[in-house]
Amino acid sequence: MLKSAAPAKPRQPRRTRPMTLAQVRSFLEALARANPAPKSELDYVDPYTLLVAVALSAQATDASVNKATATLFKEAPTPAAMVALGVDGVARHIRTIGLWQGKAKNVVELSRRLIAEHGGTVPRDREKLEALPGVGRKTANVVLNVAFGESTMAVDTHIFRLGNRTGIAPGATVRAVEDALVKRIPADMLRDAHHLLILHGRYVCKARVPECWRCVAATWCNYPAKSPPPASKPPKQ
Structure with missing residues (x-):
């Protein structure tokens, strides 16, 4: 009796090789030319108000946060x-965003702590920022x-x-990617790179299907499976 063939193992996607430092600079320069004031x-x-907005933005879109903070x-x-x-008053404004119950408590408590510990001003200090309720490393970095x-x-x-995906700073964890970006991005570009990369990921290098065909930095990107333009639909008869 012939043995049935073993099922083929699914092909593993090729990993993106890290960009060279020259590629990193050229990649970011291309994004900066397209968006000179990110x-x-x-x-x-x-x-x-920035601190509060960023704290509210966890697991929520910027658009939904802006709608809530407007009032x-x-x-x-x-x-x-x-x-x-x-807390109830804050909750009344932010019920449309994710995790609003906990965020309402955090916003009131971090405001109380700012008054009690920092004279009502936002400290320019990572450790003091991260000690506030609802403020983690990412929020502190944004502020x-x-x-x-x-x-x-x-x-x-x-x-x-x-x-x-691009190879600009591969890493298995958020902190590993952060450390790699800080190390690999030229110092003169690091501050703007924060927004250049966020906006590029939000509008071009999207999660499901990156729109590689309209990426201004595709020349320097090492992603091995760049997406082709979508097929145009035939005109209606």
Whole structure:
């Protein structure tokens, strides 16, 4: 009796090889030419409203956060006003975003802590920022970068994906990708690279199907399975 053939093992996708440092610079220069003034898409007016907006943005889109904070910041633009508004008051504004119950508590408590421990101002210090409720390393990096002009790299899902997919900074963990990006990106480009990569991942190098055919930096990207343009539909008869 003939033995049936063993089922073929699925082909493993080829891993992207790391970019050279020259490729990293050229890749980012191409993104910068296409977007010479990259900035956060969160709405804010000062370091405090930025901190709150970033804390609210976990597992939520920037658009949904902006919609919620448009009314929240009118009623509570300062830590004192946010504490006075209270958890129920904050929740009333942010029910449309993910994890709103916990976020409402964190926003009120971090506002109280800012008043009690920092005179109502946002500290320019990573350790002090990360000690606030609802503020992790990514949020602290965003605040330090955007509000205080520091060359930090906040790694969200988009940047983690790009770091590995393109070869700019492969890593198995968020922290590994962050450390690799800080090490491999030229110092003069690091601050803007934070937003260049986030926006590129959000609008071009998308999770399911990267739109490689319209990527301005594709020449320097090492992704081995670049996506072709979608097939055009035949005209209707």
